[in-house]
């Protein structure tokens with residue numbers, strides 16, 4: 001073993017500890033993990049194999065409970081294994097799990113669109129939001145938005161509009177279009193030759209802050225750079 005390790009040294013149940021180690025070994029035999037320097041596994045940053053979720057908690061094969069403080073990368077706001085959500089998913093899967101939305105329609109797609117549009121903003125002098133286009137994750141949603149913006153101008157006879165304005169410090173996802181309008185060097189540096197050109201505009205000033213200054217009541221320290229996923233995870237495992 002080399003490098004610094006945060007591996008818990010004492011586990012209550014040796015069988016559970018063994019189970020966790022086995023899953024970790026099998027995982028590293030077949031998986032690459034997102035947003036991860038794989039060299040840090042297993043020694044610097046041991047993976048945490050999870051057996052089940054329960055509300056805000058994750059239950060590890062190692063017998064430990066982990067508080068899921070990031071809602072599993074922000075996609076699990078209502079808790080793990082939430083019974084009403086699990087039942088709704090099971091009910092829908094028993095009825096119709098998927099049908100292509102090109103050329104077909106189904107009630108949940110229509111009903112959800114109606115519910116999403118009901119509270120959508122309406123501004124005087126601007127056309128209201130009247131249509132929904134589904135994407136299945138955040139990055140795909142950004143790709144859709146970029147294509148839609150380009151397509152809109154193309155339909156108006158302006159196909160030359162191929163540049164996007166993006167905000168400094170923005171993060172929009174990991175696909176190529178989303179990376180192109182993102183401004184986190186760690187994520188875009190390697191792929192820069194593949195990325196469409198974007199013009200980066202300054203991020204808006206913080207609420208109630210003087211131009212270019214941090215929020216009114218914030219300490220005067222310079223802004224901390226966003227942590228990488230790995231450093232955030234490392235901080236977690238150091239606790």
Ligand SMILES: Cc1ncc(COP(=O)(O)O)c(C=O)c1O
Nearest residue numbers: 137138139140142171172173174
């Ligand atoms: C503002 C923003 N846009 C897009 C994304 C990408 O979403 P996804 O991880 O579902 O691709 C994220 C993810 O954190 C995000 O924070």
